[in-house]
Amino acid sequence: MNVQTGKIEPGAARCPAISTQAIIARDNVAAPKWVRSESYAYLGSDDISTNRYVDPAFQREEFARLWTRTWQFACREEHIPEDGDYIVYDLGPYSFIITRVAAGGDIRAYYNACLHRGTKLRASGSEGCAHEFKCSFHGWSWNVDGTLKSVTCPWDFPHVTADKFLLPEARVEMLGGFVWINMDPTAPTLCEYLGAEAVAHIEAWKLEDRYVHLHVQKSFPANWKLTVEAFMEAYHVIVTHPQVAPSNADANSQYDVYGEHVNRFISPLGVCSPHLDGQYSEQDILDQFTVGDGTMLSADRPQVGEGTARQAMADMFRTVFEQATNSDLSATSDSEILDCFSYTVFPNCYLFPGISLPMVYRFRPDPRDHRRCIYEVLFLRPVPKDGERPFPAPVTVLDDAQSFAEAEGMDPGFGKILDQDTDNLFLQQEGLEASAKRGLTLGDYQEIRIRHFEHAVDRYMAMQPLERRSAVNR
Template sequence: MTMAAEKTQPGAARCPADSTQDIIARDKVAAPGWVRSESYAFLGDGDVSTDRYIDPDYAKGEFERLWTRTWQFACREEHIPNVGDYSVYDVGPYSFIVTRVGENDIRAYFNACLHRGTKLRPSGTEGSAAEFKCPFHGWSWNLDGSNKNILCAWDFPHADREKFRLPEARVQVLGGFVWVNMDPDAPSLEDYLGPEALAHIKAWRLEHRYIHVHVTKSFPANWKLTMEAFMEAYHVLETHPQVAPSNADANSQYDVYGDHVNRFISPLGVCSPHLGGQYSEQDILDQFTVGDSSMLGEGRPKVGDGTARQAMADMFRARFSQATNSDLSAVSDSEILDCFSYTVFPNTFLFPGISLPMVYRFRPDPRDHRRCIYEVMFLRPVPKDGVRPSPAEPVVLTDEQSFTEADGMDPGFGRILDQDTDNLFAQQEGLEASAKHGLTLGNYQEIRVRHFERAVDKYMALPPKKPCLHR
């Protein structure tokens, strides 16, 4: 620890190089207010217990206390554009048929027949239906959840069809995302997110994007451990050394909002402070574009009298405008270039920037607390003609496959995801072998991990709450 760090208050120490806000302030096209804001809070420095990652009873408690009370991204509106369209969302042992009942009416039915419990639709499926019929005994329900038919109704005088409506989870739509919550007593999605984070999400207008690549893969690591691998840039120098010359890793900014949202901003086009003085502005630009012929045009771009960051912003703006048939002239350099990562507790990451316009979703494996399902969805702006393309079908990778094998995946980014997930295998095994029963976190660079685990603790301190009938 440096002498400067010793004199600061806990959580006040920062990388001595330019801050994220210093870097963004020099951009040619200025950033909006949501980019220029900061919201850090010191949340303590005690170790985080490792039981939450390795104890199967802890995972059981999460299904009873956490997943039944939180807002979760179930599907995009473009998955269910027409009345009768549905998408099945599964999380752990729970399953929902998310369906469009009317133009502005989306519902999420618990995916189970009220006769003997058979799933009405297979896990992970999408389609269109006029009814939801049980494949076992033929009981059926209308789109609005009302009971349509009980086969041999004469044998069920005790089953009041008016009371045999499909139970519903709560549903809200924000930013083109359909969110569900099993708890009838939970706060609204707006209150859950809080005013500042809500204002950010609304400013992105993500309802005007669509999923053009969707990749899913199962991992032999706990869902929380997997999520936390993507919550900080502290690992970049060791795990992704190839990107450090053009990634301001230690300069990244970290923010927390209420109980359920946090973010980082990681600037691109600026050399890592760990490599200070080793690279010229042209070196930084060359490093970023090496091996990518789509960026080169008739020759490798030149910095000239400017900076690598500005050259990259100009190049990306032109490239993405053409690729998406969109006008990005008014979009800030920071939104064009930088990595903005927002975690919406418990299992969604939103990346609203233009260079990395993505969504991550993580779900626990209900049968093995050491495994989880990780999804990457790339978003594109809806074309200027307003015609929204259909969302991409998921590409499912096996454990052995590289992310680079997924159709539509940028090879360079696929390698980065492979590097991240290689660490996870070793981390899960290491935690189970360790004599130390806690994670020691940095006060600033790993604040998102601490903030996330505080939210986990909040829900795990509550009594079990099973899904119940509410309409």
């Protein structure tokens, strides 16, 4: 607050109800340092131009300026566990063969195109194990290590030499069990890109010790940035997800930014929304989350007793998750058991490291239509301590008319939440195109992640287009 005027400075206002950190501080099992930290920064109050969502030329420039320079989650290491295993990662007009190479077992990302006349070496969506990458058109082939193996009718190509016809590569790094790629040979390392504090958080989660239990994909009629931003705040919960508000401290949520490429929120569960203050008892809060139609957990009706709904939920969930994963969670904090931790890694990845919602989101633009994008949800489970790592689940692809709840293995209550989030997207896309107002007006605190995200978009769009060339020369 400004002591001279008595007014709250921009970005300083917070929900007058109890804060996220105060909620977590009352838990029986204390939270680790990465949970108890705060890192908000006021980034201005100007409108965000809507042109970036509605102009097809803007997306074309994003492919040349933004996507070519940023680190992207391409696959999990478990997708390619053995030498020669590969999976194709497509991003707009770009395509890569992500493969584990026999020599040393390192992972590489080859541009997915024959160096003869450009035919894709592997079809979009394909995966498997290969001894070579052979073009289906004229039969040119490359070894798994990227070296040229054979040329059909070599007598006609005296100008083709093996040292000049290595498969071009993007840069590859691993972190948290994820394979990350970057097309820019001059880009910072992944750790520099994320920043030391964000890297420390990711390393603390031990996501490499989880596996993909469920993988669902759906296409949406909205620009990729609108779809990314639909999940960046809890401001929408009271209107879009009213069924969860009695046990979701939505307006209390904490928002943080880390450097230029990472932001997060922490949304506490087991606490009633401030919008519904005084309308629900502690038992009501517990009942809303654990029994009844469309809830996240099916169980007999538990009782709060003399404690709080939040503590009862933490104790109950700890037992349920221990049994489901055959693991010991006694030292895991109540906050990690219950709360929603949402980290965005610019430009298109969300990491949810908590125990109750261990997920990954990935968003990819449609190269043929700026008004469409691909949205994926990957659910992660801990690798059983007394067994082998399960194979990652195959992708379940839903069509436009299908509900997320129709995906086999999807919790119906959570599927409904995803439907509610994405049902707004078409209306928002059309509304922005119809609007006489040419900007988005954002809250200084609750929508800081959107502003942080769009500031990053602006920085990359101010750069010159990146020339396509191999990022790795071997």
